[in-house]
Amino acid sequence: MYSEKVMEEFKKPKNMGKIKNPDAIAEVGNPICGDMMKVYLKVKDNKIEDVKVETFGCVSAIATSSKATEMIKGKTLDEALKLTEKEVADALDGLPPIKMHCSVLAVKAIKKAIEDYKKKQLCRNDL
Amino acid sequence: MYSEKVMEEFKKPKNMGKIKNPDAIAEVGNPICGDMMKVYLKVKDNKIEDVKVETFGCVSAIATSSKATEMIKGKTLDEALKLTEKEVADALDGLPPIKMHCSVLAVKAIKKAIEDYKKKQLCRNDL
Amino acid sequence: MIAVDKIYLDNAATTQIDEKVLEEMQRVALENYGNASSLHSLGQNALEELEKAREKTAKLLGCKASEIYFTSGGSESNNTAIKGAAGKKLIVSAVEHPSIIKTAEFLKENRREVVFAPVDEKGIIKLEELKKEITSETALVSVMHANNEIGSIQPVKEIAELCGEKVLFHSDMVQTAGKLEIDLHKLNADLASVSGHKFYGPKGNGVLYIKEDTKLDALIHGGGQENKMRSGTENIPGIAGFSKALELAYKNRETEMQRQEKIRDKIIQSLLEIKKSKLNGHEKQRLSNNVNFSFFGVEGEALITMLDFEGIQASTGSACSSKSLKISHVLKAIGLDHIWAHGSLRISLGKNNSEKEVEVALEKIPEVIEKLRKMSSVKI
Amino acid sequence: MIAVDKIYLDNAATTQIDEKVLEEMQRVALENYGNASSLHSLGQNALEELEKAREKTAKLLGCKASEIYFTSGGSESNNTAIKGAAGKKLIVSAVEHPSIIKTAEFLKENRREVVFAPVDEKGIIKLEELKKEITSETALVSVMHANNEIGSIQPVKEIAELCGEKVLFHSDMVQTAGKLEIDLHKLNADLASVSGHKFYGPKGNGVLYIKEDTKLDALIHGGGQENKMRSGTENIPGIAGFSKALELAYKNRETEMQRQEKIRDKIIQSLLEIKKSKLNGHEKQRLSNNVNFSFFGVEGEALITMLDFEGIQASTGSACSSKSLKISHVLKAIGLDHIWAHGSLRISLGKNNSEKEVEVALEKIPEVIEKLRKMSSVKI
């Protein structure tokens, strides 16, 4: 069912865990669907210095959260915001059609975290 | 499907053929059903001296016409008239339910021949 | 294995499984026994085996893998096609296999309009009459590729064209798969049925071809296997055997069919020499492995049984041979007289039949007919 | 054959065929390959083989041979029972296999009245509520003998009594045949389904028991095989394998089930030691080979896949594992919370599982759960 890349990513997922004192946090998904992700960001000079993710979810949820976080690490916030679900899925040689919603989730979590960060920055600048 | 006795009887059917100058003949069945029997009798002193049968029909039609004719050979006409379908079927260790009509046919042909003979006798006696 | 003295001439009824197929089935049964719905690797290996078989089958039949649905055989495939198509009117040919005829009759009893399309005296569908029956109310037309009793091959290409885009065309290809070239996309059929045990594959395994985007109700609901069209844990050893058998049949198809055709024609020539005998079906437009004769004044069941005493295994369309005591609806549809119909004999060849065997059979058959005719009350 | 490092704990999904069964099937396939409808001796030998298998099966299940109908598996048997029973109202338990649930839903869409009878939190049917639902309009009640996911054994005897003489009682015995003693006449069931591949028999072979004089429509029409109830050339090698497998299962049933029960209880004890874990189903009234647990904060598909990396093959009722992305209707019916339901693990034992294997599995499972919990956003 899954591509080899998905399986590899799932076998050794990257960036799993928490960041202490993160600059931003976002949580998406809900327990009814069985997928929940929490993304932690550390930002420096508008770049994603570090990113971690905690995932309750299936193989593709874990694999996509690993792959998506890898793909944005070191990028500027604006670059990271451009990440699409398709790019994540493609980087994993595709996902089974029924599992595409998992790649949506990972990207959604990242975007939410970045937007959250930007909002906070705005507020700070306003001070 | 068939009992061994049916198969034996069919393999070596008795009394098959015609009698020249028979005392009675009867034909039953019709080609639509696929079973037709013609019975020939030779009668002497009210006894069935000889009997022959020609059968167009299936395994059980041939086996029952063979067995039924065997069962009446040498019997008096009145004895022969008592022959039942069940006796014929039993003598063959039974017939498949769907084939029971074949035993009916053999008995019917014999009875018809005997009755035919009796009628002719009556007429003759009346002369 | 098969007793040497037996001459099996009933390959249209079923065939002996090829040992290579049996080996393949055994391998899959022991190695890849998982349930294809299981997530673990054993399940996923089984799924792979399943999809490999599907690819292989699709290629051989000229369609996409996603259009192949594995079933438990020809009867299930036929029932699914006929019952699954919604719509008011069904047209099936008068010479279809009982798994179509009886299903159509069942639907007729349940308030569907059913027409049995007539055939000519050689068993070929009357295209003009079929055309007249196809109306805007017609949901499906079902005409078999070739007939199992008399071997007549139907003009399926023309029928597919008559059906056009609006009417579903189903073809029962149980007797032709592995024997005739089949290109489902080129033919433009919407539905087609195939059964494994007719070409040295396993019994209880078949295929229903469903053209992409064809709407059909499932016959067996449940776990949603076969893209929701056929539920039930997939019989993957059987499916692997099915596709292997189909592959073997097509590998050698042309040479083997030519060989059988030569034998077939020899049988026909030889049996025509028997007095008051007659070939049923079409002389040319007929399956390479099918011979169907009638002998006047002889009843089929008795004939078959006596041939069996001589080790020759064949079949008949006689009434006495059927559970319903009616003569074959096929022989009736071609307008055969009762007496002739009762005296029918079907010989169906297979890859294991040698010329030698057939020679023996051709010696015995006239003797047996002679013997039965002597006993018969119907004189020739 | 099976790689030594694999530990197959998914025997409720399917089992590996017994080599003795495979041999029997091979023998029949090569020796008695005839079509049981053929009149010649090869056909008649096949018929004999078929009837021998029927006798054997009937004896093992406590009914008459004439009440055994061979089908292509559990799903077909279930569909035939549910669709074939005429009448207005159907009652099926909420925890039936999809081949009952989906069939019932299909009938509901087609204007039949269908009630899904509730179960308690251990998966046992609520008899009082069932009783209330049985009215003069009720045609059929279907309650499985034991559940395939959580192993709960239903009080079928009591249900049969509730149904009495007027309402048909069907029981899906796919998970219990070969495992529990079955006496269909004593139970007084009208219909029962069995599938071969659950007890080391062939896939694609099952049985529908139909009590004498029960009126039922056929699902597959055609040549009239199986006393007109199931048309299609009989898969006699498969049928012979089915009956052989059932015989082997019953030969050694008690000892084997005791052995599995001991292992099962050991697994339950061991998994209860994991924090925030919970046994699903009934502690006592449960199949000897079934363990079903939920682990909070872990998702089932990920769990199964990671266990598979360790060679352990099991199953889950998680939504992500299903084609519909819905959690198992069984876990829902017993009222399990979503998070718990997503974290379910089914271990189902079989005759080939050793205690040693299970020990290895019991070492790995807590490790894998620990690993996944560490990654999880749902903290225990």
Ligand SMILES: Cc1ncc(COP(=O)(O)O)c(C=O)c1O
């Ligand atoms: C033309 C035709 N259609 C359908 C079938 C039914 O196939 P099966 O026996 O696999 O159900 C047969 C043979 O039995 C057949 O000859």
Ligand SMILES: Cc1ncc(COP(=O)(O)O)c(C=O)c1O
């Ligand atoms: C309880 C139950 N019923 C029915 C079935 C369906 O049986 P089959 O896969 O043979 O169609 C299964 C297993 O798949 C089952 O566990």
